[in-house]
Amino acid sequence: MFFKLQIVIYWLILQLHKAKSRASLLKLQQKRWRKFQKVLHRSPFYQAKSLHNTTLQDYPVMNKASFMGQFDQINTQGIQVKEAYEVALGAEESRDFSPEINGITVGLSSGTSGNRGIFLASKKERAFWVAAVLDRVIGFSLKKRRVAFFLRANSNLYSSVKSRVLSFDFFDLYDTLAHHVQRLNQLKPNILVAQPSMLLDLAQEIQQGRLHINPQKIISVAEVLYPEDKALLEVTFGQMIHQVYQCTEGFLASTCAHGTLHFNEDFLMIEKKYLDDSKTRFHPIITDLKRSSQPIVRYELNDIIQEKTDCACGSPMMGIAQIEGRSDDVLVFENTDVQEVRIYPDFFRRAIITADDAIQDYTLVQRNANLLELYLQGSEESFQKAKQGIEVLLVKYQIDTVNIVRTKIKHHEQGNKLRRIKYEKN
């Protein structure tokens, strides 16, 4: 009961601190940053800086490697990285989804085996996360609602939301589509939460008359939601597709009533590391003012973000026009002057989908500086048009040595994240 009470309290706090202007938002951040010093005092890694009242800009910028490298020093719980890995991996193997060390939940981020991050969350932090999700994503209601939630692995972060008015049904991404359809038809969820690639599969099941559900809200998570996929889903489901931008490092953003993602700047401080001269793309550097067991301070994400500055909802929180992919989705070539040229995935996306209206499903994988593999569901004519579209793009950058071949393999394995455009060496 204490946990649920805690959620309600946090939810009320979030209601009481809704900033209406940019100025009051920044003021709120400063107040929370001062309060956050108490947490930093308890982190061996940050203690000295915090005691000297160091400004945020003088803290080191972290990334996944440096953050994990300093794991033992950063966390405020005296937890060793080795122990945390053992507990989390052991839990994953036994499908026991509630690994804890001294009451602190230990989670593993997805990724290749040597490259997985560990995250810690106390009960209070989990309660805050639930309150924020209720506030921004699910909506507070006393009516009983069923949530269908597609995940790679369950986590007690999610099952902890369970209550009399909210039931969570977990769908394992590795399960078959036919089984999902059968269960969804039975469950008839009010809210559907899934990655875009799964939503696209479900949309197809609806079109073919096998799936009969009518959720009031659909939330896309975990993968990039490409604009044309979003449009297709909105037509099939007959409603707006909401998004949550969330990762190991925290609950970062969610969509407003107008469908725009906004960063949760009331408890996150976002700095922008611009990637291009025109300042249209950036990596977000996040500071989470509500994390306490494992402080996240100036953590640079490798996601490529395009900012949206004109959302009609009027929120003072930074809008996102598009999450384009990750920095390793940028394709790298050599031009006729033997200079390296880096091209953002969004340019290829546009080149492919604007080439032919019939193109819906595709993946583009760069194997080396001279080889692109294009998978495309459709005719040879569609492929030739897409190929031409890519060639026109490359010529603009004086690149003329790239071979574009058609592959029958869609680069997407069930359960893994769909990235339509990526750089992956053979």
Ligand SMILES: [Zn+2]
């Ligand atoms: Zn908005």
